[in-house]
Amino acid sequence: xxxxxxxxxxxxxxxxxxKILVKQLGNDAESExxxxxxxxxxxxxxxxxxxxTNMPSSYGxxxxxxISSLIYCAAFLFYVKSISIGEVxxxxxxxxxxxxxxxxxxxxxxxxxxxxxKFIGLSILLYGASFLxxxxxxxxxxxxxxxxxxxxxxxxxxxxxxxxxxxDGFVLKNADPLAxxxxxxxxxxxxxxIYVSANKKLGLAFDLFLxxxxxxxxxxxxxAYTYLLLLYSITKIDVSVAEPASMLSMIVTVLLSGFMLKExxxxxxxxxxxxxxxxxxxxx
Numbered sequence: 001x002x003x004x005x006x007x008x009x010x011x012x013x014x015x016x017x018x019k020i021l022v023k024q025l026g027n028d029a030e031s032e033x034x035x036x037x038x039x040x041x042x043x044x045x046x047x048x049x050x051x052x053t054n055m056p057s058s059y060g061x062x063x064x065x066x067i068s069s070l071i072y073c074a075a076f077l078f079y080v081k082s083i084s085i086g087e088v089x090x091x092x093x094x095x096x097x098x099x100x101x102x103x104x105x106x107x108x109x110x111x112x113x114x115x116x117x118k119f120i121g122l123s124i125l126l127y128g129a130s131f132l133x134x135x136x137x138x139x140x141x142x143x144x145x146x147x148x149x150x151x152x153x154x155x156x157x158x159x160x161x162x163x164x165x166x167x168d169g170f171v172l173k174n175a176d177p178l179a180x181x182x183x184x185x186x187x188x189x190x191x192x193x194i195y196v197s198a199n200k201k202l203g204l205a206f207d208l209f210l211x212x213x214x215x216x217x218x219x220x221x222x223x224a225y226t227y228l229l230l231l232y233s234i235t236k237i238d239v240s241v242a243e244p245a246s247m248l249s250m251i252v253t254v255l256l257s258g259f260m261l262k263e264x265x266x267x268x269x270x271x272x273x274x275x276x277x278x279x280x281x282x283x284x
Contacts, residue, residue: 004236008245011229014222016252019083019092020260021219025212026084033205035080036192040205041220043185046178046228053178061175062183068167069187073195075160076188078153086150089257089265092250093129094145094154099244100126101162109166112238117281124278125247131271169234177231185224245279 026034056062082091099122106112130141133151145151171180196202209216234242251272258265 001236004233007229008233008237008242011226011233012246012249013252014226014229015246015249017256018219018222018226019088019249019253020256021215021222022080022083023088023261024215025208025219026080029084029208029212030201030204031081031084032077032192032199033196033201033208034084035077036189036196036202037205037209037216038080038219038223039076039185039188039192041216042224042227043182043189045221045224046182046185049178049228050182053176055179055183056175061171061180064167064171065180065183066187068164068171069184069191071160071164071167072184073188073191075157075164078157078160082150082153082157086148086154087257087263088261089254089263089268090133091150091154092253092257093133093247093271094151095158095161096125096129096244096247096250097155098158098162098165099247101159102165102244105162105166106169106238109170118241121278121281122244124281125244125275126278128271128274128278129247129250131268131274133271165234168231172231172235177235178228181224181228181231184227247275248279250275 022038025038079095103114103118103122107114127138130138133141133144135141135144145155168180193202196205230242230246254265254268254272257263
């Protein structure tokens with residue numbers, strides 16, 4: 001169990017940095033091409049890890065993996081677009097609205113219990129996110145979301161992500177996390193390749209790689225190992241706990257947004273500390 005919590009802690013740190021890399025990769029670039037490139041490189045980084053596992057022979061495993069991959073493709077197309085055109089320290093916290101969707105889906109499909117403390121913890125975490133958006137309260141923040149395109153895109157991403165995480169939790173009851181992660185990334189890369197090729201944007205992805213090689217490689221590596229850490233953690237920890245706890249990555253994201261991207265983060269750190277309280281409630 002200790003290793004699962006250490007994996008979750010590692011995911012939190014990497015996830016916070018990942019959003020900075022996505023911004024650097026997708027800024028002033030065609031977002032769909034950037035998304036394809038993002039997962040192509042991630043798949044390359046996962047490939048060497050296959051020496052530690054064996055591929056399943058179950059048809060159902062690959063069927064569920066393909067469905068989950070399609071859902072994640074949709075989620076990350078919205079995700080990269082949102083971060084590319086929005087302010088990282090504003091839109092990133094909104095990703096965490098997937099916790100509301102996830103809590104309901106995990107209860108319905110995975111049989112996980114919705115305790116009072118989990119609900120309170122999630123509510124506090126989202127209340128903290130409203131401070132990060134500088135709208136003063138949750139109601140005002142929700143109104144702002146639907147008026148701001150990058151924010152709305154991130155909310156849509158969070159919905160698809162919650163569905164994907166629910167499928168992950170179901171499949172990983174009887175599958176190796178490393179094998180599952182690799183198949184997910186292969187399917188996603190394949191689907192995104194078809195998508196960008198059909199839209200005649202494959203050349204844009206190649207040009208983007210040539211212009212931003214280092215950022216692309218770092219983003220791919222961080223993305224791959226962040227997901228691996230999540231999959232390992234949810235083999236021991238409820239997915240409705242592991243995913244909301246990842247909200248703590250906002251501490252890293254907000255601080256790095258100010259330091260590396262020179263964004264104005266004043267007032268947003270208040271929300272971060274409120275989110276810490278909410279995450280603590282999830283583990284009681």
